[in-house]
Amino acid sequence: MSRFLALLSCAFLLLPVTAQDRSVHEVRAKIDQMFDGMRAGDSTAVRDVFAPGARLVSSGNRPDGTPVMQASDIDGFVTAVGSPQDRAWNEKIWNVEIDVQDNLASAWMEYAFFLDEDFSHCGVNHFQFARNSEGAWKAIALADTRAREACDLDPVDLATSEVETALRHYLRGHATGDGSHHEMVFNPVASLYWMRDGELNTRSSEAYIAGASGSPADNESDRFRYVDWVDVSGDAAVGRIVLDYPGAYIVDYMSLLKIDGRWQIVNKIFSVEN
Known part of the structure; x- marks a missing residue:
């Protein structure tokens, strides 16, 4: 902790x-x-x-x-x-x-x-x-x-590598606009939370995946994203992801659980700086 x-x-x-x-x-x-x-x-x-x-x-x-x-x-x-x-x-x-x-x-x-x-x-x-x-x-x-x-x-080292691998599916979803990559890593009950104008907003992972563009963004070559860090304890993990885009700096905090042998995102909170 x-x-x-x-x-x-x-x-x-x-x-x-x-x-x-x-x-x-x-x-x-x-x-x-x-x-x-x-x-x-x-x-x-x-x-x-x-x-x-x-x-x-x-x-x-x-x-x-x-x-x-x-x-x-x-x-x-x-x-x-x-x-x-x-x-x-x-x-x-x-x-x-x-x-x-x-x-x-x-x-x-x-x-x-x-x-x-x-x-x-x-x-x-x-x-x-x-x-x-x-x-x-x-x-x-x-x-x-x-x-x-x-x-x-060390089981923690191995689990950290597994979590990083899972989170890269999330990154590929952003890079390609292909929602199937996000579907691979989000648990069906997962939700997304963020603040806008002082108000709490929420969205289901199902709606988030359905909203995938289906193709890379026009400015994909100017977008930069990476897994910043991962912390694992047993079957639970958290990870920080940075999305550094033209006009927006986005930080995601992911909560993951190992469910049926596979690391899945069960919660995402994020902030956006324009």
């Missing part, structure tokens, strides 16, 4: 993102795109994360402790993602640390890889990114370590 209150009090002090902050969130979005693409078996989304000629490197140890490294290009990995799989490649990440210097970025994170929800292995990922001439971040290298034992997985 104390952690949540500290996060909440800090959140009200935050201003729209700076250029440096935006770069960090853009890099994080590319990382999430790769893992969401893996989960969905979407090779096109995964390939879009990487620059031509990007390399994959896996580091480990032989049984006698001798270090061993395997390197390959990205094509084989992308092809494997798009091949039919009996179970989803479900990689959960946490403790993501991103450092941006000019047009280069580096990202470290811990991970656990699951087939659906069956644990396979764990380790650390290290991405290197460069910004291309079009201003887009592209991964130029991805390295990882892998272990099948000595994986001390």
